[in-house]
Amino acid sequence: MNRIKFRLAPLGNRQFMLQCVFMALFALMGFEGNSQTKGRMAKNAPVFSNFVYEGKDEVYKNYPLNEGEFYNPILQGAYPDPAITRKGGDYYMVHSSFAMFPGVPIFHSRDLVNWTQIGHVLDCTSQLNVHDTGISAGVYAPDIEYNPNNDTFYMITTAFAGGLGNIVVKTKDPSKGWSEPNKLQFNGIDPSLFFDDNGKAYVVHNDAPDKGKELYEGHRVIKIWEYDLEKDQVVAGTDKIIVDGGVDIGKKPIWIEAPHIYKKDGRYFLMCAEGGTGGNHSEVVFVSDDPRGPYTPAPNNPILSQRHLNPNRQNKVDWAGHADLVEGPDGKHYGVFLAIRPNEKGRVNIGRETFILPVDWSGEFPVFVNGLVPLEPKLKTPAGVKNKTGEEGYFPNGNFTFTDNFTSDKLDHRWIGLRGPREAFVSSTKKGLKINPFPVNIKEIKPTSTLFHRQQHNSFSYTTTLDYRPASEKDLAGIVALQSESFNYVFGVTKKDKDYYVVLQRTEKGQSKVIASRKIDARKPIRLQVKADEDDYQFSYSTNGTDFVNLGGTVSGDILSTNVAGGFTGTLLGLYATSANDAYPQ
Template structure:
């Protein structure tokens, strides 16, 4: 009698803006990375023992000698990292779009430190590495644009990145646009080339071919192995950009991106990471070709080599997260910045114990580059984010507050500022890269100074975001509301998802009083 392993979990296994998952198994341990685009540090790396419970252990791109994103626009930067392991060394290969192009870094420990970049010469975006049994190392990478997109492949020296062969076209997909995210595998003696196709929107799908030769020709499976593009009412859409991997029991799984769509305009959370079992049919790995059995609630029973039946359950995520700041504790690794680490003294937990202190510069949120903005990913469609701010702006135009940010041109923010010599609360609605609208409310300076702080909150439902404040700590005022639709990636032309954070900016001369935030409170509604 074969014992079984039952894996019970809820999709996505990584909530919020975590697209383009790539993962490996090393012994009994799984490791995974995802895309970060213009955010820094880049490429979070996670560890798991069971594929459903993931813990972040670091960032792959954790210093500016590896990547400097200061000149990147929103949704440029780091695309589609691929994680691999060979002969005691971890490899992460990726593209710095409009930067240094394709490169890889290495580490003996997946938690880091990781090396400086080793550049490779050929290809567009989404390079992937494959280490063959005969010692050859292949780069498979997207080339071309939209409908002309295809996969080229060549061999490299894994120590130097030098190309050892000329690139050749090996895979042209299923005639859909954007054949990208290629992964070459060798399973049971056969080579499999698996890619995404159809773009990252409603027609997204994962396709596959196989061959006895790493250069093909690849026999195409006549239909996708994963897509929901014909299931318009399914809660998980845009599925694709997948990674195959097996567990210690020989069962196969796939990690992939998807969107929890709540209307035709997408999701403020962006593309998240989902997990599904793989069934092999006539030598092909099958996941869900519009059958709809990959859902939000999953219970999968598979064989195990263990001596007894096993139940693996996903840990329940707390509904509420409250973070207090301390001089003895730096910010945890799930905080991220826009483009680069802020300059020394711009973001600190040590300059005033008990507070996160931000000192802005002349850059506002819409400037993007070098903005003093520290954030975390929004994890739920319906949520409330709150903080308390102590701040005395000295000059006209200085501001500090909180924001729900999709990009430089799509965000909602509420801040304390100085206008006409008086303290005021200002709401800024930057939408669809087109217009900026503001609402302003004067506040009682005496009451503010008596309390010592002002509280801000951003609250979201499926339909809208609300920007709120209170001076006395009890009576909340809604300063502005705006549609959730207007800061979805589909509407804002973005590859990311919404982040929630605190910001500060000064005047054109760079003047900025310190803005002191005493806590970060996030609650799923």
């Protein structure tokens, strides 16, 4: 079939959404475009139904909520690098998405406790092309800002894919779609916008030191540019380094990044992450009388960190940093930030999550309340706010159960693809969700025919019913637990000669090994399950829907942790189909 190309011009929000729908329909019809893998629906395409994800973390059993309390983190699973803005009583928050598609999940709240995902900012391939991108590349550290001077929302980010680099998109209403990206003319990462009340605008970002002035590994700087709102572009020649290295360059601080500027009482406050996004992570703050500096560090830095605490503390939360501030509904300040909840072996399988703390700004500098002591699993709600998480469409937290029989006209926003749109390989049927298998293996850096849900607990179960009869050993459908293309488990149904098998494959550093396989009767649907108890994972199947048989014993979750696999994402649990299978029964 001939490839159809689309030339896309910047459009209004409503037109742009229609354009995205139009392209999705072409994907479903089997057309090919934007280098995404698409094709006709296979005759024996697998059908998934009766999906259940259930969280079972001990911390939530040991700390039940009382009236006027809510759980921290507010978004569990790999929702890192939060940025937040406010227009009146409406709050909007965005997060990094790397090579996941659609990109940049966006949430809405009116009280900072109850959040609803309203979609993704970059939800068209014309906005985000990550089809040949490693899972930890793609979209980094987005910032969202509302400019009251022109009643417009902006999202600015770095996209390590598709030749984009630093980009900005904008909208009048975040719930109605975003513009085509505008490529910005500067290097570096982690850009954010600041709109002064005099109408001027600025971009601040992380960058390398001037050439020849690099002092040590991890030495970075914060730069500022003037920003032209008419052209949506930085003003050439206005760049200036406002922080060199960090709070105290004599101590060789690393990775000063994620800058945000705030104005309070006529002064400008620059808040940044420092120390890298791992165990030395922290948040620091500077002040100036001018947005372009010079900036003086606060004497009490860091204002948020968990790095100096007892490593053996209970209910450990670590790596806290990469924060953003906002005024809450009670007139007080709050800060959202990333942190991790490692499992019992210190491994980071869930990924970096979004937390929140009240911020005391009664003095000269903002300070995260209890941000330098062990973070607690519960917080008090702001005055007058009722915790409705998990109800009325609000995002759940704590130990929750998410079920989906795929009968809705639209997929839940929690379901995401990898490197390509979901619409390219899924279709709804009366029996469930049909996934068209691409000739792509999960280990390839290409769009995969896999529908992912984030792992959101250290202890959980993830179960689905699969109706599938593979045609050959190259066909497989089932479950994948994926940290990256080089570190993952595949658990599914395939064929050998005339018989059907369920097979479990472990991939570490790109090298795959079949742990176990077993012959099954595939004439009826089979129930597949992966469950974890901290670092212990088990993969099981049931042919009668209730009695599960373990395959391969208890296996380690080590390869599903960023400690082992590297990168920046958390574990993704997927409904997977492929016609390029290499997990052959033993």
